Amino acid sequence: xxxxxxxxxxxxxxxxxxxxxxxxxxxxxxxxxxxxxxxxxxxxxxxxxxxxxxxxxxxxxxxxxxxxxxxxxxxxxxxxxxxxxxxxxxxxxxxxxxxxxxxxxxxxxxxxxxxxxxxxxxxxxxxxxxxxxxxxxxxxxxxxxxxxxxxxxxxxxxxxxxxxxxxxxxxxxxxxxxxxxxxxxxxxxxxxxxxxxxxxxxxxxxxxxxxxxxxxxxxxxxxxxxxxxxxxxxxxxxxxxxxxxxxxxxxxxxxxxxxxxxxxxxxxxxxxxxxxxxxxxxxxxxxxxxxxxxxxxxxxxxxxxxxxxxxxxxxxxxxxxxxxxxxxxxxxxxxxxxxxx
Amino acid sequence: xxxxxxxxxxxxxxxxxxxxxxxxxxxxxxxxxxxxxxxxxxxxxxxxxxxxxxxxxxxxxxxxxxxxxxxxxxxxxxxxxxxxxxxxxxxxxxxxxxxxxxxxxxxxxxxxxxxxxxxxxxxxxxxxxxxxxxxxxxxxxxxxxxxxxxxxxxxxxxxxxxxxxxxxxxxxxxxxxxxxxxxxxxxxxxxxxxxxxxxxxxxxxxxxxxxxxxxxxxxxxxxxxxxxxxxxxxxxxxxxxxxxxxxxxxxxxxxxxxxxxxxxxxxxxxxxxxxxxxxxxxxxxxxxxxxxxxxxxxxxxxxxxxxxxxxxxxxxxxxxxxxxxxxxxxxxxxxxxxxxx
DNA sequence: TTGAAAGCGCTAACAC
DNA sequence: GTGTTAGCGCTTTCAA
Numbered sequence: 001x002x003x004x005x006x007x008x009x010x011x012x013x014x015x016x017x018x019x020x021x022x023x024x025x026x027x028x029x030x031x032x033x034x035x036x037x038x039x040x041x042x043x044x045x046x047x048x049x050x051x052x053x054x055x056x057x058x059x060x061x062x063x064x065x066x067x068x069x070x071x072x073x074x075x076x077x078x079x080x081x082x083x084x085x086x087x088x089x090x091x092x093x094x095x096x097x098x099x100x101x102x103x104x105x106x107x108x109x110x111x112x113x114x115x116x117x118x119x120x121x122x123x124x125x126x127x128x129x130x131x132x133x134x135x136x137x138x139x140x141x142x143x144x145x146x147x148x149x150x151x152x153x154x155x156x157x158x159x160x161x162x163x164x165x166x167x168x169x170x171x172x173x174x175x176x177x178x179x180x181x182x183x184x185x186x187x188x189x190x191x192x193x194x195x196x197x198x199x200x201x202x203x204x205x206x207x208x209x210x211x212x213x214x215x216x217x218x219x220x221x222x223x224x225x226x227x228x229x230x231x232x233x234x235x236x237x238x239x240x241x242x243x244x245x246x247x248x249x250x251x252x253x254x255x256x257x258x259x260x261x262x263x264x265x266x267x268x269x270x271x272x273x274x275x276x277x278x279x280x281x282x283x284x285x286x287x288x289x290x291x292x293x294x295x296x297x298x299x300x301x302x303x304x305x306x307x308x309x310x311x312x313x314x315x316x317x318x319x320x321x322x323x324x325x326x327x328x329x330x331x332x333x334x335x336x337x338x339x340x341x
Numbered sequence: 342x343x344x345x346x347x348x349x350x351x352x353x354x355x356x357x358x359x360x361x362x363x364x365x366x367x368x369x370x371x372x373x374x375x376x377x378x379x380x381x382x383x384x385x386x387x388x389x390x391x392x393x394x395x396x397x398x399x400x401x402x403x404x405x406x407x408x409x410x411x412x413x414x415x416x417x418x419x420x421x422x423x424x425x426x427x428x429x430x431x432x433x434x435x436x437x438x439x440x441x442x443x444x445x446x447x448x449x450x451x452x453x454x455x456x457x458x459x460x461x462x463x464x465x466x467x468x469x470x471x472x473x474x475x476x477x478x479x480x481x482x483x484x485x486x487x488x489x490x491x492x493x494x495x496x497x498x499x500x501x502x503x504x505x506x507x508x509x510x511x512x513x514x515x516x517x518x519x520x521x522x523x524x525x526x527x528x529x530x531x532x533x534x535x536x537x538x539x540x541x542x543x544x545x546x547x548x549x550x551x552x553x554x555x556x557x558x559x560x561x562x563x564x565x566x567x568x569x570x571x572x573x574x575x576x577x578x579x580x581x582x583x584x585x586x587x588x589x590x591x592x593x594x595x596x597x598x599x600x601x602x603x604x605x606x607x608x609x610x611x612x613x614x615x616x617x618x619x620x621x622x623x624x625x626x627x628x629x630x631x632x633x634x635x636x637x638x639x640x641x642x643x644x645x646x647x648x649x650x651x652x653x654x655x656x657x658x659x660x661x662x663x664x665x666x667x668x669x670x671x672x673x674x675x676x677x678x679x680x681x682x
Numbered sequence: 683t684t685g686a687a688a689g690c691g692c693t694a695a696c697a698c
Numbered sequence: 699g700t701g702t703t704a705g706c707g708c709t710t711t712c713a714a
Contacts, residue, residue, distance in 0.1 A: 001398075003707060014685045019709055027685055044474075049454035050395045051707035052689050057342075059391065069423075076414050082410075091451055094435055096423060110432055113390035133385075176367060219617075250621065276560075277618055280591065344691060355701045360693055370699055392691035395706050 002043045009041040024049070031182070049091075060304065062109040062331050064094045065104060066224060068217075071138075072275055073246055073292050077142060080296025081120055088304055090117075099217075101126035108133040118303045125185040137154060142299040145187040145315075152306065153315045154299040158188050160271075161288040161320030162195025162242065165270040168286075168322065170203035170239040173331040174268060178211040178238030180225040188269050192244045192272060211238055215248050222251025230259055230267070239331050240268035244286040247273050253281065264329035283326035291318050343384045351380040363388070390432075394456060403644065404452040404460040405435045406445065411560075413616055414633050415463065418483060421637025422461055426601075427590025429645055433681035440558075442467035442497040445522065451476040459644045466526040479647050483640040486528040486656075493647065494656045495640040497527050499613075502629040503583065504543075506611045509627075511544035514672040515609060519552040519579030521566040521589050533585045533613060542632055552579055556589050563592025564599075570607070571600055580672050582607035587616050594622065605670035613666060624667035632659050 008018035014034060021028045021036035022045075029034070039045075041266065054057035064081050066074045078094060085092045093114060095107035101124065108130055111119070118138040121127060123146035131148070141153045170176050179196045182189030193212070200207050213228055215221030222243060229238055242247040249271030254264070261267045263283050272277060274289035295318055305312045349359035354373060362369045362377035369377070380386075392656045393401035405422050419435060426433045434455060436448035443464065451473055452460070457477040462468060464487035472480065472489070482494045510518050523530030534553070541548050554569055556562030563584060570579055584590040589614030596603070602608045604624050612619060615630035636659055637657045646653045 001707095005707080015707090016686080016709075017684055023709080032683080038405060046450055046453050048395070048456070048707050050391045050400065051690090052709075054389070054391045054395055054692090057690065057710045070413070070416055072411070072413070072416075075411055075687090079437060080714095086447070090453070091434065093432065094418060106427075109387060112387050114432070115389070143691080147713080215576060226412055250617065258390070260364055277621070280618070281624065282593065282623060332649065342691095345693095346691080354693090357693075358700055361700085364693080368699075373699080376701080391693050393693075395708090396693050398690080398706065514709090 001048075002045050003048065004045070006043055006100070007036060007039045007045045007110060009044060011036040020132045032129065057115065058117055059091075059115050060089060061091050061093055061114055061116045062300070063107075063114075063116045063121075064092050065097060065107050065111075065119065065121040066094070067097050067099045067124060068120050069096045070093075071247060073273055077122070077293040077299075078297035081300045084300035084304070085129065085296050090304070097124065101125055101130065103131065105130050117307055120299050120303055136286060138303060140303045140306075142297045143188065143295065147187070150314065152312065154295060154300065154316050155187075155301055156295060156320055157317045158191035158320075159195040159198070161272065161290075161322070162192040162244075163199045163290050164195075164320070164322045165272070165286075166196050166199035166242050167203060168324070169268060170199060170205060170242070171329060172268065172328060173333060174238075174240035175331070175333075176208075176211060176236065176238045177205070177240045178213070178229045179243060180213050180215050180216050180222055180229070180243045180252060182244045182248075184214065184216065189244055196242060208236075210236075215244075217245055217247055217250075219247045219251040219254075222248025223255045224251070226252040226255035227258070230255065230261070238267075240270075240328065243269065243271045246271065246273035246278070247271075249285065249287075250277065253285075261340045262329045268328035268331070270328055279325075280281070285327045286325045287323050288325050289321045291321075294318060342389075343386050345386070345390065347384055348377060350379045351384060352377040365370075365421075369403050385501075388660050398456065399458055400456050401430060402432050402434055402455055402457045404455075404457045404642070405433050405434070405458065406452075406462040407446050408438050408440045408463050410435075410437045412588060414614055414631070418463070418637035418640075421634045422641045425641035425645070430579035431645070432645060437463065440465055442471065446471050446474065458648055461640050461644055473526060479644060481534045481640045481644045481647075484529065484636065488528070491655065493643065493653065493656075495636060495643060496528075496633045496656070496658050497636060497661055498658045499661075500536040500539070502613065502663070503533040503585075503633075504540045505536075505663045506541035506583050506613070506627075506629050507537050508608060509626060509665075510543060510669060511540060511546060513581070513609065513669060514547060514674060515579075515581035516672070517549075517577065517579045517676075518546070518581045518583060519553060519554070519570045521554050521556050521563055521570070521582065521584045523556065523558050523585045523589075525555065530585055537583060550619075551577070556585075556592075558588055560587055560588045560592040560595075563589025564596045565592070567593040567596035568599070571596065572604070579608075581669065582611070584610065587612060587614035587619070590614075590626065590628075591618065594626075597662065604628040606669045609669035609672070611669055620666075626668045628664050629668045630662045630664050632647060632662075635659060 010016045018036050021033045025033050082092050097103040118142045122143050123141050127146045136195045144155045181193045213225035215225045271287045274287045278285035302312050349356045359377050362374045366374050409415050423433050438444040461481045464482050468487045486494045504618045522534045554566035556566045586594045612628045619626035643653050663678050
């Protein structure tokens with residue numbers, strides 16, 4: 001292990017000067033500086049981050065806590081955060097919580113011991129409480145908002161995205177539009193639900209509670225919820241479905257297949273969040289796309305700005321994009337009307 | 342920041358005793374131990390890992406370096422490694438290299454500063470050289486083998502998996518079986534290529550170099566390679582394709598679509614590595630499935646055993662599973678023969 | 683502009 | 699079984 005002492009010796013200066021030459025070059029005479037840097041290079045010196053962090057009472061480390069790294073949306077967030085952090089010489093400590101409060105607590109505890117400078121978290125309902133473990137730490141909430149007063153958040157405009165999707169379905173003539181919605185203690189799910197509600201209202205359609213089914217964000221939940229909705233009596237069964245996240249959308253498509261329903265002929269479908277799956281499945285899915293990479297990158301940039309003492313907006317919303325593909329079509333009755341006009 | 346000193350004071354012992362009571366309880370009298378643990382609990386004490394690691398010259402940290410975290414196969418490996426490491430109280434520092442040597446070097450350099458106890462890496466051709474940065478560090482190579490003598494590897498039986506797939510296609514009567522293969526400086530690609538070769542031989546089919554196209558593991562490469570293969574003159578164009586990894590398989594399916602070829606009627610396809618995409622696309626893809634989670638978990642368990650000084654096998658191969666779904670069918674001529682028999 | 687010295691929080695020797 | 703002491707590798711006073 002080559003240490004600062006070795007570099008100092010080779011460059012014939014004290015350890016203190018060697019340290020300065022490498023970390024704060026402006027404090028050192030040019031010739032000395034070059035001698036030290038040269039020595040460091042030839043020895044292949046790498047600072048011991050542990051010692052440095054211990055001394056400085058804080059490491060150049062950021063925490064990242066996501067709820068499901070196997071979800072491509074989250075994987076993309078993680079990659080973006082890593083890319084930005086790395087460019088600024090920060091190391092990211094990443095943890096996965098599977099939406100479990102206990103795992104999140106553990107992640108926070110471990111993180112604490114590493115003296116991170118900041119944290120980016122996709123919050124769960126338990127996050128508010130668990131953050132007690134990291135008092136005073138700058139935190140950015142990503143994708144969802146926990147509701148903590150004053151929290152910094154980087155989100156997507158869920159309400160508008162959902163509104164756009166449901167308005168589109170209504171415009172296609174659908175009068176029974178179902179929604180598969182996430183847990184109502186998670187902000188994204190609430191907001192998408194709101195958008196759904198408002199779109200129905202603006203389209204002059206009644207809100208029918210029996211057409212709204214909750215699910216726990218996973219594929220299986222989406223499948224079960226879709227089955228429940230499609231089991232309704234003819235006349236009141238939805239002819240179109242708006243699904244609140246990417247995983248549940250997969251489930252909804254599979255449910256349609258289970259029942260032999262063809263998209264978009266027998267059922268129109270619009271999902272929230274784009275993915276390669278949505279792009280390549282047949283028919284290609286009409287979706288509300290989220291700028292996942294940009295979202296993660298922005299969260300990280302915001303955190304780094306915050307750490308630099310710059311003023312940053314407390315809350316940022318990125319726009320979603322509505323992408324019209326082939327999984328939604330005019331309702332049967334609508335097509336008839338238009339055809340006979 | 343509550344430190345060990347605070348705990349010691351509250352428990353009325355020295356810092357050393359407090360340290361022992363928490364880290365090596367068997368060295369401390371029971372009553373003292375309880376007093377200290379109680380004090381730690383009430384103060385919410387968490388050890389400063391930095392100080393501990395500095396003192397012990399090594400942190401309870403593992404490095405994990407993968408080449409593409411957005412690839413679900415790699416995401417699964419990563420989750421498995423994390424799960425196992427966490428259960429043993431290790432923290433994982435994860436890096437993504439995008440198959441770029443420069444990024445890998447950087448990852449190794451940063452890692453070095455954190456004094457990890459071991460490293461799990463999905464190697465690239467550059468890894469062999471780059472590992473000079475981490476002399477003496479226990480390393481497990483995951484999924485691929487770099488060829489370093491004596492290296493510990495946890496792999497899948499690529500040759501056998503590929504052999505099985507190609508034999509299956511040959512058994513279906515295909516005589517022109519193309520392969521889209523990965524970079525030949527990566528072990529998995531070489532081995533899968535070998536399996537392809539041997540299967541052809543055992544089926545009495547000639548190896549035709551023009552039916553083998555290399556690709557750089559990405560979707561776009563697979564698509565381009567498939568286009569090239571399918572552009573061959575009738576008579577010598579492949580009627581079946583074996584694709585060497587999951588991303589390129591997506592590309593091959595899209596190429597078939599571009600050309601209006603139907604699977605499996607106009608073209609039979611077998612991919613390497615299963616995925617939700619392969620399961621839910623229509624027709625569902627016949628694939629050689631890899632135990633991704635188990636692979637990652639085993640790599641981590643092996644590393645931890647190694648660190649505990651236990652004897653571990655230098656190389657482990659996990660079996661692949663051939664999953665017959667709907668993307669491969671008897672060749673036209675074969676069907677004819679069988680039909681007329 | 684540089685060096686000497688102290689100390690970050692913890693654990694391992696060594697004494698008792 | 700417990701306390702005292704020293705030191706991990708670095709940065710940062712403070713003094714020169």
